[in-house]
Amino acid sequence: MNIRYLTATFLLLISELFVNKLPAVEEVFWTATLRLIAAIVLVAWYYNLRRPLQTTTDKLFIATLIFPVFISLCVIVYPDGLRIFNLLIHAGILILWTKIFKNMGAEIKTKDESYKFLRVIPVYALVPILFYIISLHPSLPFLEEILLxxxxxxxxxxxxxxxxxxxxxxxxxxLSWSVVLMAFANLLVFYNTYVEPLPWLSFIPRTIVILSRCILIFGMVEYFKTKE
Structure with missing residues (x-):
């Protein structure tokens, strides 16, 4: 079952390369459609592995897979609102992940595990904040600046x-690095959107995001197997 869904997901990803050769309007429509189908495939994959969804964590995770569907629908139905809607949806996905991690028992401890806190902050905090200040902040309208x-x-x-x-x-x-990679890919997309279009950025972040979501599905299923 895993191989079937994994193959379908990456065939849809590869198909985006061929869609890029279409005229602009058709390219946008078919790219959004392929991404919509890919999101549905990922949702079906996890649901079939975990049905019925037994825990709140299961339901929150499948929601993180469903949310990108709305981005694809926005591209098709109302593309002018994509910039802000994209930010809101991806922020919502990260909020769901904070809830998932808390359900798994994660808690930031600065007293007993200060060494770990000091080790992860440079990677998880300083890099994205500096990226925001140096690359994105000067190019943003006020509302999008606040949202980002x-x-x-x-x-x-x-x-x-x-x-x-x-x-x-x-x-x-x-689990942890897949979420980090997915968020990093989103920051690359935001750079491509707000600072300057870079052709090579269109496919690389998408590949990272798809790979991350596939790893997350394996990771979540394995987590529940271990727990049970």
Missing amino acids: LIYTVIYVYAATLASFLPIGGTNKFW
Whole structure:
């Protein structure tokens, strides 16, 4: 079952390369459609592995897979609102992840595990904040500047929280770093949107996001197997 869904997901990803050769209007429509289908495939994949969804964490996780569907629908129905809507949806996904991590028992501890806190802050906090200040902040309209700042703060909190997950080493590594990679890919997309269009950025972040979501599905299923 995993191979079937994994193959379908990456075939849809590769199809986006061929869609890029279409005229602009058709390219936007078909890219959004392929991404919509890919999101549905990921949702079906996790649901079939975990049905019926037994826990709140299951339901929150599947919601993180469903949210991108609305971005694709926005591209098709109301593309002019995509910039702000994209930020809101991805911020919402990170908020769901903070709730998932808390459900798993994650808690940021500065007293007993200060060494870990000092180790993760440079990677999870300083890098995205500096990226925001140096690259994105000068190019943003006021409303989007505030929204992207909020997104950055949520990202820092979610990524730091992930490093305090009280679960096994390998599983913890894949869950926490997949969320970090997904958020980093989103920051690249925001750069492409707000600062300057870079053709090579269109496919690389998308690949990272899809790979991250596939790893997260494996990680979540394995987490529940270990727990049960």
